[in-house]
Amino acid sequence: MIDGGLALYALLLCFFFTATVLFVMDLQGNGKELYTMARRLFFLGFLALTILMAARAISYGYFPIFTFYETLLFLAWAVTFVILLLERSYGFRAVFPFAAPALFAVLFFALFVSAERVSLPPEYKSVWLFFHIITIIAAYSTFAVAFVTSLMYLLVDNQLKRKKLSSLVSKLPSLDILDHYNYKLVSIGFFLLTISVFLGAFWAQNVWGAFWRWEPKEVWSLVTWIVYAAYLHTRLSGGWQGRRVAMLNACGFATVLFNYFVVRFFFAAGLHQFY
Amino acid sequence: MTEIMIMGINHKTAPVELREKLSFTESQLTRSLAFCKASCEISEAIILTTCNRTEIYVVGAGEELLRLRIMQLLAEIKEIDTVALRPNLYLHTREKAVEHLFTVTAGLDSMILGETQILGQVKDAYAKGKEAETVGAVFHALFRQAVTAAKRVQTETGINQNAASVSYAAVELAKKIFGRLDNRTVLVLGAGKMSELTLRHLYDQGVKEVIVVNRTKERADKLAHSFGGVAEYYENRRECLIKADIVISSTGAPHFILEREEMAAVMRARRGKPIFLIDIAVPRDIDPKVNELDNVYLYDIDDLQAVVAANLKDRQHEAVKARLIVKEEIAHFQTWLKTQEVTPLIAALRHKAETIRQSELDVSLKKLANLSDKERKHVENLTRAIVNRILREPVLRIKEFALEDRSEVFVTSLCQLFDLTEELNGQPTTLQEEELVGAVAEGGRQ
Numbered sequence: 214m215i216d217g218g219l220a221l222y223a224l225l226l227c228f229f230f231t232a233t234v235l236f237v238m239d240l241q242g243n244g245k246e247l248y249t250m251a252r253r254l255f256f257l258g259f260l261a262l263t264i265l266m267a268a269r270a271i272s273y274g275y276f277p278i279f280t281f282y283e284t285l286l287f288l289a290w291a292v293t294f295v296i297l298l299l300e301r302s303y304g305f306r307a308v309f310p311f312a313a314p315a316l317f318a319v320l321f322f323a324l325f326v327s328a329e330r331v332s333l334p335p336e337y338k339s340v341w342l343f344f345h346i347i348t349i350i351a352a353y354s355t356f357a358v359a360f361v362t363s364l365m366y367l368l369v370d371n372q373l374k375r376k377k378l379s380s381l382v383s384k385l386p387s388l389d390i391l392d393h394y395n396y397k398l399v400s401i402g403f404f405l406l407t408i409s410v411f412l413g414a415f416w417a418q419n420v421w422g423a424f425w426r427w428e429p430k431e432v433w434s435l436v437t438w439i440v441y442a443a444y445l446h447t448r449l450s451g452g453w454q455g456r457r458v459a460m461l462n463a464c465g466f467a468t469v470l471f472n473y474f475v476v477r478f479f480f481a482a483g484l485h486q487f488y
Numbered sequence: 489m490t491e492i493m494i495m496g497i498n499h500k501t502a503p504v505e506l507r508e509k510l511s512f513t514e515s516q517l518t519r520s521l522a523f524c525k526a527s528c529e530i531s532e533a534i535i536l537t538t539c540n541r542t543e544i545y546v547v548g549a550g551e552e553l554l555r556l557r558i559m560q561l562l563a564e565i566k567e568i569d570t571v572a573l574r575p576n577l578y579l580h581t582r583e584k585a586v587e588h589l590f591t592v593t594a595g596l597d598s599m600i601l602g603e604t605q606i607l608g609q610v611k612d613a614y615a616k617g618k619e620a621e622t623v624g625a626v627f628h629a630l631f632r633q634a635v636t637a638a639k640r641v642q643t644e645t646g647i648n649q650n651a652a653s654v655s656y657a658a659v660e661l662a663k664k665i666f667g668r669l670d671n672r673t674v675l676v677l678g679a680g681k682m683s684e685l686t687l688r689h690l691y692d693q694g695v696k697e698v699i700v701v702n703r704t705k706e707r708a709d710k711l712a713h714s715f716g717g718v719a720e721y722y723e724n725r726r727e728c729l730i731k732a733d734i735v736i737s738s739t740g741a742p743h744f745i746l747e748r749e750e751m752a753a754v755m756r757a758r759r760g761k762p763i764f765l766i767d768i769a770v771p772r773d774i775d776p777k778v779n780e781l782d783n784v785y786l787y788d789i790d791d792l793q794a795v796v797a798a799n800l801k802d803r804q805h806e807a808v809k810a811r812l813i814v815k816e817e818i819a820h821f822q823t824w825l826k827t828q829e830v831t832p833l834i835a836a837l838r839h840k841a842e843t844i845r846q847s848e849l850d851v852s853l854k855k856l857a858n859l860s861d862k863e864r865k866h867v868e869n870l871t872r873a874i875v876n877r878i879l880r881e882p883v884l885r886i887k888e889f890a891l892e893d894r895s896e897v898f899v900t901s902l903c904q905l906f907d908l909t910e911e912l913n914g915q916p917t918t919l920q921e922e923e924l925v926g927a928v929a930e931g932g933r934q
Binding site: 369377378380382383386389390451453455456 | 663791
């Protein structure tokens, strides 16, 4: 972590933590004040995160998306961005109380990840690679938010089936709305994921002379791609709807998590050594 | 001393037959308010009449006199034996009366706890009183504050959030599944009374299409017609199930008319599109196993009643919060009311000062005949400013003491110090006039 950044980091953790607490409290109570306050803190957290990343970019002289630590921050930033965009543009605010604690957890986890600067080999300074990483993180963040809507869907569905509606569920949006956003987000995520895989392949072709080398990371990305493709296919063909689709989406995100957090530690080698 | 009093009956104290008898028609209401306006004991009156309660609110002098007048009103206009009515009547005065109105307006005294219809009815009653000119400063402030309290209860608690009846519960569940209902199709299986009620609630949410299926086509036609829908033959019900989003089932069939296997086939044909089945028939129409299918949400009458029961329990919970809000708002009103007690005194004091100022000014201005208009005005303003400055502190103190119920000391001592007996008798006693005097005084300060 860069010097002086620690204070900012502590501050942003505070923002996300307090926002989480307020969002959860808002789910229990009535009135607008809690939500407004939580939403403000969440936005401040977003600003703090932006400043932190910008400071790193300026002091290191490269866009900070190369180390695990950097991608974690960027991922958190992108998820925050997607959520704020959903709220701003569509008034879809139900994900806040579920996403805020997850964001806090990720940012807290990032504290224990090495924030060391890496010296990149020259071939990493490529536009192809840059956009490969940007698009993959954008894809992951939309998948993450889609995953949250799926979890909410399963929660509401479960309680409707069991005929016991908690006060929490009475505050959540309808199945129809959750399903709608779920579909939209996965579609966008899938599009970004596809582009990212191609960009990565072209970069690999440029640098190593091979589009595809069956690396663990590549294989798992393929698995992710197949699961989400299945999700879209089954939706469009009308085979599965509702609950099963939500579960399929959850599976898709599980492969993303596995790829991002687990594959790196066990199969860390080759082209994706930094990720 | 003026008194706030309320006398009435409601669903807790009287059976429906009696409530019906005491309910006021439009013309009776007008006559009653005219009666109140004419009687010298009553200075303000508002009559609240709904299907669950009839309540007469009055402001006037002396509890016993007011009570007799109201009895007389009931005897004259409703032609009721008021003695026989005694055990069903309740009567509250002062703080109790205020508390009663606030509780009623907030829906905390309603048959369905927290319902909001009563708020509109209270507003109506107030408007009627205003029309008949039986609303004065006290009821103006009292009812306004009660309405404020009720609105706060609605926005700050969840008391009216969940459905309190089976048909509303069905609508709410439909909304939880489908969000907006305006592009949805409702299928009614069996054109019974209960299904009509539920359909009515759904229809009010603007559903796109209504299909009615009944063994006898005529009844299906009739119900479909009144909701702008279509009637279908019973044999075609499967196609209808494939098309519909919400199904209300209440046939008189002695066995299940929809089994799991059939529904599974319907779901395949629907390509898994979610469906909400409301089975309000007894015995049930739909095999409960149908609920095991994905994206099928089946609620029978017991399930809906359980939802309502849970909701009502939540309302009880929220009512605790609501009562705290009501208490706060009552305190606001009481503060106003107490300062109101000293209003005549303040008005008298201001009046006295104003009289003195005016007479002294006249004397001086006569002596200063060659003043320019501007200078005259200046002198006038100067005298007003002095009077206002001198009175400001005592008026504040009087109001403060009134809140602590110590205004008696002031009334007597100020009366003697300033010789206010003349002003206090036959001087303005209402808020508006006090404000008027205040406004005149304020105006002079510029």
